[in-house]
Amino acid sequence: AACFFSKMAEEGALQPLMFLLLYMMRKRRSDLNNANTERMNESHRRIRLRQYFMQKQKQDISTNSPSSSTTPNTAADTKSNDWWERVVINEFQPQDWLEKFRMSKDTFFHICDKLKPKLSRQDTHLRPALPLEKRVAVALWRLATNVEYRTISVLFGVGRSTVCKCVREVCHAIVSLLKPQYLRQPNEQDFENIVRVFNARWGFPHCAGAIDSLHISIIAPPQYNVDYWNNKCWHSVVVQGVVDGLGQFWDVCAGFPGSTEDVTILQNSNLWAMASEGGLFPDPPKAFMGKPLKYLLLGDAAYPLQDWLLKSYSxxxxxxxxxLNFNYRLNRAHSVIENAFLRLKARWQCLLKRNDCSLDLIPTMILACCILHNICEVHNDHFNEEWLEAIGQTEFPQPADPVPESMDNPSAEEVRQLLCDYFESQDES
Incomplete structure (x- = not known):
């Protein structure tokens, strides 16, 4: 009888665990089915969109006059010019500009004006030059939607090679002309402002930025197939970013293969060299809690603990x-770059979906998107929270590579303890 009741007690103890396992298995099956359904719906949507644009193009060609047969692109150019000049320029409402170009009309033309030195073209005796604004619009459409070049070609009435050329030229022009103004290393006064904003907004003192990395999905060339294969089993390139307390980037390092660990990227970046040489901090260091202390960057477990780079306790x-209080404070302040990466991918979906551009262009494209992110933030362009819904449907989980504690700088533990004492004194007061 004792054995019988003991057996019944064991079965009673295992029953909740069995129900939990059964629930998890059913939920996992449901999630997989939903993901497959969403992928199929997205594929069907793209096919319908492509068929629509191809059908429209055939209709336009079939309705041309006989005299246009010697110049096949004339009708498409006429229609596209009409769509661009009449519909977009004159009839687009503010919400249309925001949805199609991810920015306001004023910001769009501000960017066009800044890019004139590199993108201005003169008409030739063979054909008129594509207007600067139209070339910028082609590039931004690609960055915002990541749709195929063929689709953009039909939409704007230009050749696919022209779309490719516009994207490449505009991205390089953005990096060349706008990076010095919108994505540059802060000077001493800038750092003081960043520290003040971080403390006021996130409650973390002496902080000059938050650092993290983001993997961007790509189609890797066969000869580099292994190099770009990350530990989550998909091909990617990595971008390392540092943002201020407002979520605006002030340092970006892009283009490392997906198999590269975050600590390796950091140690091979200009940021590491400048921090090691003291170029990121005032000389002498500012006083904090009665002791000289360098400005701090906030990272996660993928980075080594340094006297200028803090992470949570294990x-x-x-x-x-x-x-525990220190971990809470740091993680809350570090979320500013996590939010910045979310907004970056949601606004510029070429970084969210698999990017099929050539490998040599992708780092420049990533950098251009970071600059455009800053421009939109500086100009207070509205961010549509619905854009974030697309991120929840992505198939690409972000890799994580915690570094061993042996890579931590032992002297940096004093800095963490100093911040622990500061937060404890703040809570007591």
């Missing part, structure tokens, strides 16, 4: 109350 340790 959760596996037996943490004190002040250490």
């Amino acid at each position: 959760e596996s340790e037996g943490l004190s109350k002040s250490q």
Whole structure:
């Protein structure tokens, strides 16, 4: 009888676990079915869109006059010019500009004006030059939607090679002309402003930025297939970014293969060299809690602990109350770059979906998107929260590469303890 009741007790204890496992298996099956359905719907939507544009193009060609047969592109150019000049320029409402180009009309023409030195073209005796504004619009449409060149070609009435050329030229022009103004290393006064905003907005003092990395899905060339294969089993390039307290980038390093660990990217970047040489901090360091302290960057477990780069205490340790409080404060402040990457991908979906551009262009495209992100943030262009819904449907989980504690700088532990003492004193007061 004792054995019988003991067996019944064991079965009773296992029953909740069995129900939990059964629930998790059913939820996993449901998630997979939903993901497959969404992928199929997206594929069907793209096919319908492509068929629509191809059908429209055939109709336009069939209705041309006989005299246009010697110049096949004339009708398409006429229609596209009519669509661009009459519909977009004159009839687009503010919401249309925001949805199609991810920015306001004023910001769009501000960018066009800034890019004139590199993108201005003269008409030739063979054909008129494509207007600068139209070339910028072609490029921004590609960056915002990541649709195929063929679709954009039909929409704007230009050849696919022209679309490709516009994207390449506009991205390079943005990096060349706008990076010095909108994505540059802060000077001493800028750093003081960043530190003040970080403390006021996120409650973390002496902080000059948050650092993190983002993997961008690509189609890797066969000869580099292994190099770009990350630990989540998809091909990618990595972008390392640093943002201020408002979520605007002030340092970006893009183009490393997906198999590269975050710590390797950091140690091979200009940021590491400048920080090691003291170029990122005032000399002498500002006083904090009665001690000289360098400005700080906030990272996660993928980065080594330094006297200028902090991360949370490992959760596996037996943490004190002040250490847990430090982790909470740091993680909350570090979320500013996580939010910045979310807004970056949602606004410029060439970074969200698999990018099929040539490998040599992708780093420039990433950098151009970061600059455009800053421009939109500086100009207070509205961000549509509905854009974030597309991120939840992505198939590309971000890799994580925690570094071993042996790579941490032992002297940096004093800095973490100093911040622990500061937050504890703040809570007590």
